[in-house]
Amino acid sequence: ATGIAHYLEHMLFKGTENMGTLNYPKEKEVLDKITATYEKRFSETDPAKRLEYQKQINKLSVEASQYAVPNEIDAIYSSLGSRGLNAYTDSEETVYVVDLPKNRLEQWAKVESERFAKPVFRLFQPELETVYEEKNRTLDNKERLLNEAVEKSLFKVHPYGTQTTLGTVEHLKNPSLSKMYEFYKKYYVPNNMAIFLSGDLDIQQAKEIVTKYFSPWQKKEVAKYEVPQEKPLIGIEKTSVNYKGEEKVVIAFRTVNYKSEDKKALTLIDMLLSNGQAGLIDHDLVYSQKVRSASSYPNFDDDYGAMYFYGIPKTGQTLEQVQELLLAEVEKIKKGQFDESIIPGIIKSLEIGQKSQLESNDGRVGLMKSSFLRDVPLEEVMSFSNQLKSVSKADIINVANKYFGKNYIVAYRYDKDYSFPKIDKPGLEKMKLNTNQKSKFATSVLDINPAPIAPKWVDYNKDFKVDSYAPGVLYYYTKNPLNDIFTLNINYEYGSKHNKDLCYVMDELNNAGVDGMTPEQLKDQLFKMGINISYSCSDYGFSANISGLDSEFEKGVSIAEKILWNAKLNNTHLKEKVKNIIASRVDSKKDLSTLRSALSQYVTYGDKSGYIDRMKNTDLENLSVNEYPEMKNQLAKQNFKLYYSGQLPMQEVENIVKKYHQPQNITVPLLNPIKRPQDIIMTRHNKPVKIYFLNYKGAQAHINLLIPGKQVNPEERLINGLYNEYFDGGMGAILFQEVREARALAYSTSGRYNLAGRLGDQDQMSGYIGTQADKTIEALKLFIDLLKSPPESEQRFERAKSALDNSYRTNYINFRSVAGTVQSWGELGFDKDPRPQFFNQLPQAKFEDVKSFIKNKIASKNLTFMIVGDQTKINMTDLKKIGDVEMVDIETIFKN
Template identity: 35%
Template sequence: MKHLKVLLLLTVVAFFYNCKTEKSTELAYAVESHNDANGISYETVGNDPTGLRLYTLDNGLKVYLSKNNDEPKIQTYIAVRAGSNYDPKESTGLAHYLEHMVFKGTSKIGTLDWEKEKQHLDQISILYEQHRAENNPAKKLELYKKIDEVSLEASKYSVANEYDKMTSSLGATGTNAHTWFEETVYKNKIPANELGKWLALEKERFGELVLRLFHTELEAVFEEFNRGQDNDGRKRYAAMLRGLFPNHPYGQQSTIGIAEHLKNPSLVDINNYFNKYYVPNNMAMVLVGDLDFDETINKVNETFGKLKKKEVIHPTLPKEEPITSPVINEVFGPTAESISIAFRSQGVNTEDQKLMTLADMILANGNAGLIDLNLNQKQIVQRAGCSPTFLNDYGYHSFSGSPKEGQSLDEVKDLLLAQIEKLKKGEFEDWMIDAVVNDLKLSQTQQYENSTALASMYYNAFIHHEDWANKVKFLDDLKKISKQELVDFANRFYKDNYVVTYKRQGEDKSIVKVANPGITPVHVNRDKSSQYMQDFNKIQSEPLQPKFVDYKKEIKASKLDNGIEVSYIENELNDLFDLNIIFDMGSDNDKKLGIAVGYMEYLGTDKYTAEEIKKEFYKLGIDYYVNSGAEKSYVGLNGLKENLPKGLELLEHVWSNAIPNQEAYDSYVDQIIKGRQNGKTQKGNILYGGLMNYGKYGENSRLRNIMQVNELKSINPQQLVDMVKDLKNYKQRIFYYGKDIDAALTALNTNHIVPSELKNYSEPMVYNEKETGGNVYFVDFDMVQSEMLFLAKGEPFKAENMAASTLFNTYFGGGLSSIVFQEIRESKSLAYSAWSSYSNASKKDDSNYVMAYIGTQANKMPQAVEAMMELMTNMPEAEEQFNAAKEATLKKLAAQRITKSNIFWNYERLQKLGIDNDNREEMYNTIKDMTMEDLRNFFNTNIKGENYNVMVIGNKNDIDFNSLNKLGKVQEMDVDYLFNYEKPEDIKL
């Protein structure tokens, strides 16, 4: 939770504050202007640890460049300062539509005959305007059928997913985009040697908009809309925004849009939006990775520098009046109850931003904040937290909480408000501000070494008009805030000026059901390509050679005085460390172990209370953890290297001297019970947890092998504490990632005292995978979409199949240009999300699985199932697409680098598979020689004819059970049975 929150603070949140600073600070962060070898000017900031070069091209395009040589890749973002805030009131959702359509190509990309295709596309645009203006339902339907008819004709001249095929052919990963209030951002991570081809492709894409294959993509957006209706968290968030912003688009225009506008789009409006805002002086390019500054900016200038500048006038948006009394909202849905409280603030580049960021961390930092210690640590609520968001016009500080069993939402609200009152009274220790700033600095250091995280910080700076110098010195500015200044701010800011949103369990009567329009499948022409793509594929980039890891060389070894083996890898980047004590046993060996480990979170010792332990670690800038999985358990520390000895000393003290507390244990059990009840209201948990495990194992699964409530209640807490203390007496090994291994060994020898003879592990429980086929397991759930998971048990793991399965997944089932995505979404518009994969086992003696997924409207399910089963029986063969998939797979492997601590953890994963070397080299060489025939043979041997168990979750009233009966025997499953939970009425309190 802490790391996610700090990530939001340091990337999504814009760090800037206009204030007077001391002259020395101004000089330290001075902005300097330079000219590179090409005469192109750029700016840098003194003492900037990210090494940013910020260019502004003659056409106004901002270009953010930074080096990261960890891997031969470049994280790319193309950001546009325009999002749903600027949607016309009668066309909400337009910016998001547009984001989808920018992937559809241009008059060169994605067309077989532009002149003929354009005639049909122009006609489709006219028909949509007529459809929008028509009020007679029968005539609207007639017009839609005409749109469908002309769209089919137009698709004869189009090639689906050409952009995605070309980015995939580069070896790109993470190809995607997102739209929010003030931004639309396009994403790729590319091999560094493919920068020139990528720039040429993107320049073409952003130079022109063509709205081809529109009505099938519109259906995909509808499906995305439906997924939002099935997400209670999103509904609570939207209600919160409506309360905070009764006039501003932040609260009045959701990014996805309203159903009525989605049904009546205007292609004219979409083109106008693109022409108005998608111009270079309203855009930024962010490139972070293995690049040469001068060469890179020259290539950017030669491509994107040719885009024409236009005057951009951003609309003036409504202002909000102050909130003077609490605003109350309610939303309903099937998931567990929760509550949010939100205070509206000023936006980025204001005084509120810095003060509220600091206030937020004092309240909740994942360790020692007021909410952390007073509510979560003491188990007074089920869960609570807070997070700030800063946008261009306004911001908000949101608090959320979930109740314990028997606790009302209003009680949670009052407890959250009570923590704010403590802040207002200054009831926090003086050292907290320094500790919070150090915590932010620690997390920021971790982000700076991650190219994707750093690139995200850059594009956020652009979207929010931020001066990078002020972002660099932001943490120094935080240090200058006194406790009294923060208290004064809290008293000024947190009043009865909040919006409270109650998420209650119950029927949501605002749900919009969307009819199946009956789209005629369009042509995807996967065996054809545009002239642009043919020419693009002829361009040769300098080959990138793969690099493989010699694990035995990279992972060094030493021993403690007591004989325990220590594996280590040096951290060459910074002074952070990660220390892990590893036990090769877990809940499979004893299902009480996970319960015991979780209980330790709430215990003190003979020297410290549980709350004091959290504070002591936080002062040191150290995180500690004790966790237990199915097969392994870990005790660990990470943080500042200089504090490793003190952190380890404190950890060993807690480990050896924890004192059981019956009251804390009773609350812990109550929390487990409530967590189970809450978890079974989450559809994702039901599908991928309960149903999938039952589909694999039946009754005998890890998921169901749990301690029943009455067992939990009968345990003596001392027994759990003794179990954790006894961990130290078992066989163990250690992994250290950091600098100065000798200092780490000294700290371990001093503090980690264990017996000379260590105990062996007990035999683990064995869970046998059952044969699949002929079963349909269904759970009734109040939702708009239906979701299906197909699961077939394959043969046991074989290392020699990894090359073929990797190539198969690229070609057939994964990514935007795969066969499954093209057929089910692009051609037939039957689902927002559809995929298939051949999933290799994680252990050498386990089985591989064939899996497929469809998420769609219930009224499309029969067609979607038929389409998926046809694909899983008869794999379409397209030589050109196969060659592209092969090239993409090879380039991804060539650009992949396993570095830092990942070297150790990846080796751990391989050893579980019985592999003792970097098998990517063998995979790479095998894929180079593979043909379509090899892939066909793999499909026929491992995919075709498999027998599936089918897991389905959806609304019983909407499901077509006749279609499900064709797949096997339909069994409606009880959720409590899936998880082996007792019914609430059967639990003895």
């Protein structure tokens, strides 16, 4: 059976003999019957008998649920103020994560040591159906479809290719609880597990806590894994998949595992080919626009590795032609036709990346995790970029010729209909939810009361500085306390709504030459310096963005300014880009995520949707870089804002920037740009329920919700936060519990009331349920019920309140985000950190306040739903009984 590791990951959230249960002896009697019935069903081949066993399992599951406290582990962690409780399974790891306040470490240890030592696989049937929904999501994922086909060809006997993380559809339909327990006993043993902690910790205290709670675990031998031996690939093996949308080719060469010495040269080869700036593929294929897009990436696992190259064709180009272009770049490496002077830039890029990774707890844990999983010292992981300095050009050529020969896999994804495997809806009864009760174990955890953490608010006099760079120009400075990586943003309130051609033409600055250098030469120079320069544009803004090491700050600013004001733009390049934009517009009409976005924008904003109110293809074709001189002149007459984060002194930064970026000597802008209008949602109907339906062939139906609100009132921030926590604040909240835990109608759900980010803009309630298409009616009815009359629970409200309290105490604003956050508060009328105000109001908040919020903001409002799904799998007659249905076609939501 495949997919067991992933199943088990889900079941490790269900509790133990002590956690997640109200009466385990009684519950166990029923759970044992469920396990026995599953084993009978697992061995049975007669469809009628299998169906009868399934009915017995459903009945027993409902009986067992009366003793269960669903997702109690999440309820505990929410009460502790933790965030991000989650897990994931990959080919060689299953990882469980949570972010928690530092004063809750002992409670975490108490929960986790219990969780993994004594798991009970309760509520298995609804969780199984949740995994079905997760599988449905992958069936709607064209990238995953292609990647699985590649791996299947690349690894014919190793699990890398013979099975997927989620398992096959057939195996999903026929699970075995006993096999899952066997897997748990085999692999979930102390000497096959590790704990990674990162944060503001007392290291000695942390060691003592971990020792106290985890040392009782008994060491067990882990069976040695016998690595399946792959036969060498012979010749070029081709495979293909069909999926509507853009076509794609992937080329894969089998290489080496993580510990191989050749990994170093292969890493450099990948970066020599594709690093986003100065690789051979970047220059020869992407910048020159010989393909729509292309790149490479390596993968080094415990047993084997591979190097992958992929490309997306232009209009009229075949996948085979893209394949040949990619292989031609690989040949250049094999022949030594590359500039080895770029290698120090590659090493510097990796060093900067690691410094950035060390800025966050997630990044630090990731490095420790690599050390454990790959069984290499942490020092070796940390010093990998330095080790690359010993690799010579001859080494690179030898390794390239060793692995990139005539034996490889080629996979094509064609723009054709895909036949979705069918997973039948099993007809599960609703589970009983004891959400207002808790186990004795949970009580014992929550009774531990450590000293609370004092909140840390943004101090406008210490955490950042703001100065007048010039009349009308503000300069925000934030000190980087961790490393020597700087970021500088120069932001203008000037965009495509002021000049419709601006974003398309000024985007060419990202592909410009300057000072006699070609674009390729300029990108090479910047890459060697470790400097990244980009220019971005939106409806009402334009930005120059620079990052790198402080030691290169002045050079970076100098070059960025030269590009901004004296760029050499290539009109042929712009014309080719336009062709790719037009081709992408055609493909986007077949792309699920784009269709969902376009339908949502159409319903929300009507003709102001970004997919409708956009430049016509004919106007795109008339664009010219000859517009650049006038555009930069217009930009020069605008005021701007400066944002710097780094370690250079504030005055030194200002002096350097002024040396190259002279502000206009004026007190007001010479050109007054159009201000961004208020964000107002279109009023489309006065029906209690209105459904806009877009037909799309897929495994799932995607249900999005919209309830327009009023203009934002920042003083409602506290009650808004409490409602969101109460309704959708994790696995113990209403939406997850009722939709996923009790009925297994979806894998992914969301529902939040979103306060607008600027005075005058309009709030909105948004939500989402992704469900198997034949469950659409049931899911939609439930969604409406939960919005109009959600279950009332004082205990759940208190959990939400506790979670919000801990959030205020522990959610510090990262130094790189301080200036932007202060700006966003200013947009709402706050001239200081508003959080202390709401934190102080929180103890007085009552459940009645949330109930009043629901009544006035949600339950009394008309509901708008947008559904993208296959109408042949949905009972459209029943859908029309729920609300007024309007069919929407693709040409309505896309224009130009």
